[in-house]
Amino acid sequence: MTNAMLEQGRTVLAEQGFSRLLGTELTDYAPGRAELSLVLRPDHRQQHGFAHGGVIAYLADNALTYAGASALGTGVLTLEMKINYTRPGLGERLIARAEVLSSGRRQAVCQCKVVALQDGTEKLVAVAQGTIVPASV
Amino acid sequence: MTNAMLEQGRTVLAEQGFSRLLGTELTDYAPGRAELSLVLRPDHRQQHGFAHGGVIAYLADNALTYAGASALGTGVLTLEMKINYTRPGLGERLIARAEVLSSGRRQAVCQCKVVALQDGTEKLVAVAQGTIVPASV
Amino acid sequence: MTNAMLEQGRTVLAEQGFSRLLGTELTDYAPGRAELSLVLRPDHRQQHGFAHGGVIAYLADNALTYAGASALGTGVLTLEMKINYTRPGLGERLIARAEVLSSGRRQAVCQCKVVALQDGTEKLVAVAQGTIVPASV
Amino acid sequence: MTNAMLEQGRTVLAEQGFSRLLGTELTDYAPGRAELSLVLRPDHRQQHGFAHGGVIAYLADNALTYAGASALGTGVLTLEMKINYTRPGLGERLIARAEVLSSGRRQAVCQCKVVALQDGTEKLVAVAQGTIVPASV
Numbered sequence: 001m002t003n004a005m006l007e008q009g010r011t012v013l014a015e016q017g018f019s020r021l022l023g024t025e026l027t028d029y030a031p032g033r034a035e036l037s038l039v040l041r042p043d044h045r046q047q048h049g050f051a052h053g054g055v056i057a058y059l060a061d062n063a064l065t066y067a068g069a070s071a072l073g074t075g076v077l078t079l080e081m082k083i084n085y086t087r088p089g090l091g092e093r094l095i096a097r098a099e100v101l102s103s104g105r106r107q108a109v110c111q112c113k114v115v116a117l118q119d120g121t122e123k124l125v126a127v128a129q130g131t132i133v134p135a136s137v
Numbered sequence: 138m139t140n141a142m143l144e145q146g147r148t149v150l151a152e153q154g155f156s157r158l159l160g161t162e163l164t165d166y167a168p169g170r171a172e173l174s175l176v177l178r179p180d181h182r183q184q185h186g187f188a189h190g191g192v193i194a195y196l197a198d199n200a201l202t203y204a205g206a207s208a209l210g211t212g213v214l215t216l217e218m219k220i221n222y223t224r225p226g227l228g229e230r231l232i233a234r235a236e237v238l239s240s241g242r243r244q245a246v247c248q249c250k251v252v253a254l255q256d257g258t259e260k261l262v263a264v265a266q267g268t269i270v271p272a273s274v
Numbered sequence: 275m276t277n278a279m280l281e282q283g284r285t286v287l288a289e290q291g292f293s294r295l296l297g298t299e300l301t302d303y304a305p306g307r308a309e310l311s312l313v314l315r316p317d318h319r320q321q322h323g324f325a326h327g328g329v330i331a332y333l334a335d336n337a338l339t340y341a342g343a344s345a346l347g348t349g350v351l352t353l354e355m356k357i358n359y360t361r362p363g364l365g366e367r368l369i370a371r372a373e374v375l376s377s378g379r380r381q382a383v384c385q386c387k388v389v390a391l392q393d394g395t396e397k398l399v400a401v402a403q404g405t406i407v408p409a410s411v
Numbered sequence: 412m413t414n415a416m417l418e419q420g421r422t423v424l425a426e427q428g429f430s431r432l433l434g435t436e437l438t439d440y441a442p443g444r445a446e447l448s449l450v451l452r453p454d455h456r457q458q459h460g461f462a463h464g465g466v467i468a469y470l471a472d473n474a475l476t477y478a479g480a481s482a483l484g485t486g487v488l489t490l491e492m493k494i495n496y497t498r499p500g501l502g503e504r505l506i507a508r509a510e511v512l513s514s515g516r517r518q519a520v521c522q523c524k525v526v527a528l529q530d531g532t533e534k535l536v537a538v539a540q541g542t543i544v545p546a547s548v
Contacts, residue, residue: 015184018192021158047152053198053215055155058191065190078190079518080542082219082356082493084383084405086376101387101401102360106544107490109358109401111385113375127375127383129403131358131491131542133517216381217405219356219493221520221542223513238524238538239497243407244353246495246538248522250512264512264520266540268354268405268495270380289458292466295432321426327476327489328469329429335464352464356493 005029009066019062022055026066032100034066039093040116051089051116051125059096060112060128067098068108068132079107081130089125091118098128108132142166146203156199159192163203169237171203176230177253188226188253188262196233197249197265204235205245205269216244218267226262228255235265245269279303283340293336296329300340306374308340313367314390325363325390325399333370334386334402341372342382342406353381355404363399365392372402382406416440420477430473433466437477438506443514445477448506451527462500462527462536470507471523471539478509479519479543490518492541500536502529509539519543 009029013019013036022044028035036059038044046052060083069076098112114126146166150156150173159181165172173196175181183189197220206213235249248266252259283303287293287310296318302309310333312318320326334357343350372386388400420440424430424447433455439446447470449455457463471494480487509523525537 012184016189017178017180017182018189019183021180041154043154043158045154046156047149052153052155052195053202054191054195057194057198057218057220058189061190061194078222080219080221080491081194082217082403084217084376084403085215086378086381086383102358102398104360107360109360111401111403124376127385127403129356129358129385129401217354219540221513221540223515223518223520239495239535241497244497246497248538248540261513264522264540266493266495266522266538286458290463291452291454291456292463293457295454315428317428317432319428320430321423326427326429326469327472328465331468331472331492332463332465335468339464352496354493354495355468356491357468358491359489 022058024062029066029070031070033098034063034070035095035097036063036066037093037095040091051094053085056085056089056094056114056126057083059094060114060126063096063098063112064110064128064130065132067100067110071100071103071108072132072134075135076132077135079131079133081128083126083128085126087123087125089116091116093117106133159195161199166203166207168207170235171200171207172232172234173200173203174230174232177228188231190222193222193226193231193251193263194220196231197251197263200233200235200249201247201265201267202269204237204247208237208240208245209269209271212272213269214272216268216270218265220263220265222263224260224262226253228253230254243270296332298336303340303344305344306341307372308337308344309369309371310337310340311367311369314365325368327359330359330363330368330388330400331357333368334388334400337370337372337386338384338402338404339406341374341384345374345377345382346406346408349409350406351409353405353407355402357400357402359400361397361399363390365390367391380407433469435470435473440477440481442481443478443511444509445474445481446506446508447474447477448504450504451502462505464496467496467500467505467525467537468494470505471525471537474507474509474523475521475539475541476543478511478521482511482514482519483543483545486546487543488546490542490544492539494537494539496537498534498536500527502527504528517544
């Protein structure tokens with residue numbers, strides 16, 4: 001069962017051509033947190049067969065933005081983000097879970113952990129931190 | 138006319154399923170620098186019609202990695218990167234230009250500027266900084 | 275009561291001229307985590323009377339390094355870090371709590387939250403994320 | 412000879428207790444750029460005799476803020492910054508040179524290079540990137 005917030009978030013995601021191209025799903029969306037997920041396909045890979053860092057960065061960036069929007073309202077911008085890659089992205093699925101660490105009138109600072117799901121086990125592949133701001137002040 | 142280094146870089150890029158999916162081209166590759174570029178398509182966009190931050194982050198990440206590889210050798214990993222978005226990505230093409238700021242035995246620290254080309258004018262849309270390391274020590 | 279690891283960490287801290295200058299104390303140090311703290315003095319301030327961002331960045335940087343060292347061994351380097359300031363640093367004391375998010379043979383990725391203690395209440399003033407590596411490979 | 416902008420910047424610096432404690436000087440300040448410098452003393456060091464990462468982070472943070480202020484006006488906040496350490500800080504003096512990469516109504520994105528001056532030679536010890544915003548909107 002889904003709620004109104006999750007439905008609204010999925011409507012926005014469906015309007016992102018890039019997210020449709022990658023097959024991204026919004027699997028959780030609530031005040032202070034968001035979870036995005038995608039099934040890893042051959043066209044998500046780099047030359048060694050791992051998920052391309054850019055796919056992981058995209059998923060983290062998008063999850064951070066959703067988490068920030070959940071705290072600030074829907075009209076937001078991602079000002080910046082930083083990502084550390086901790087392990088090659090290998091498996092059936094990538095899942096990015098973002099949460100709000102701090103939120104005020106002017107910004108939300110969010111953190112995101114990206115895991116790869118392989119044979120039923122989740123392994124951390126990246127950690128990101130970023131700043132989300134209202135789209136207009 | 139292209140040189141051997143650029144050809145080798147293009148061969149690697151052609152092996153990245155994700156880069157083929159996005160239509161990325163390697164337009165410059167030399168010791169200490171790399172330039173990647175892609176034609177903006179509807180499926181690169183977010184819900185407001187701008188290039189998705191994830192596309193920009195992907196291009197910056199990949200250009201940083203190429204620049205680092207040019208200094209360290211081809212077997213490299215991107216350990217982390219940070220990106221600031223400075224302007225919405227709007228136009229015909231995104232171009233990411235990365236350069237090596239510092240390089241040693243253990244790491245290369247690189248910077249990347251991403252511009253959007255619109256009606257013949259380049260505008261800065263993002264600045265990134267990241268750490269590239271040899272794939273094995 | 276203190277343990278051997280905390281004692282060893284305090285010995286190292288006492289050898290840091292800069293930490294002595296600022297009055298930093300190591301208040302917790304165990305596998306996977308570290309806590310550093312200092313009493314805020316007038317000479318820690320910037321022009322508006324808040325803790326200088328540089329004091330907060332120093333404390334976060336040092337706590338990240340300790341956390342990384344707890345996972346990797348004592349001979350470590352901080353390769354890089356990123357810090358988001360979430361609120362002005364106001365109060366009697368700054369406390370930086372760092373933990374290891376991921377650790378392997380080559381790196382530890384750590385996170386740090388810095389709080390200001392004012393009238394018995396902790397408020398988050400910064401969040402940092404960084405990469406710690408062994409000093410020699 | 413100094414100009415009015417440099418004088419104003421030095422007045423602000425003199426009001427920062429922490430900058431007085433560390434002996435920081437503002438050696439250049441003009442639209443789009445700032446340079447801060449300090450003589451390395453034993454109480455700036457970590458346990459191996461190098462400049463403490465926190466001193467370098469402080470100097471970069473402060474130079475980024477000055478550069479941002481030169482573009483946005485004097486009432487600014489540093490929202491976040493990221494620093495890569497490229498070499499141990501060894502020598503007589505640290506110099507941080509920051510410049511504005513992009514500036515608008517809402518933010519200035521700045522870069523800073525920190526060098527150590529040793530026997531007349533400058534060596535890059537860190538590169539930082541950060542976001543400066545107006546103090547109130």
